[in-house]
Amino acid sequence: MEVSQKLNVEAKEFFNALASSVAYDISQATGKKVNPDQIYSGYRYKKKMKNKMGQENHVDVVIKQFVSPSCYEASFRTSHGTNVIFYEVEDSKDGNIMVHYREGFEGESTSYSLNYKIVSWFYQKGSKKRVSRMLSSMESFIKGQRTKEN
Template identity: 25%
Template sequence: MEIVKKMQVPASFFYKKIIDSVLYDIQDTTGRTLSESQLKNFEYVKQFNEKTRATIKIEDIKLNETYAYRTSTTRNEFVATYTIHPIDDTNCEITYSEQMKSHGTIQALNDMVTGLLLGFFKKKQFKRMLQMIESSYS
């Protein structure tokens, strides 16, 4: 999945929103307070419900340019990347890409069917999140 969207916010504003969210999630999940400089290669386990947990590893982070992370479960692995391209001082273009690798043939088939059914809603939800970030810029 790939989404490209022009945003009416500075690249630095969008980047800070993403990083603030990541730092909050890490603090909420692990109890640890990290700085942005500690994020690269940081790994933690997040429990989603009684049966589902994932290892999240921050793989790439570049100030106002890139944020990428890997989420690994027993069933599959997701790699998500935000790439931020400044257009000018008040606008940027965001490219969000996500790749999934399933563990096993049956899981791959299940993920393919689920992806087809839920892909539209996932994109819609992601675009809504981008709109919320844009509307929070004053």
């Protein structure tokens, strides 16, 4: 699934908000205080997550790319397969940014991969709306932070 959306914020502001969110996730998962400047490409940690059925899974997280302010990629590996999320941020000519978000899954077996493709086809519209709302929320959060700082 892919979503591209224009946001009225600067690339550095967006990436800083994303990095803060990742640092918070790492801190929650590991119990260790992690700052955004401590994150790097290749960073690994383990966390517990509930799946859509409410079952708890152990997840191995690898931050594959962490290049400020242009891209973030992470993989989330479970016993069923690997989810990958990717953000690419590019400056727009009008002073805004374009955020390109991609999400995919590669199953541990052909049946897991096929099941994901079938299920994601049905939920694709809702998933795109969810990502679009999340990006809009990040934009609003960043603008709110600007107001607090001024």
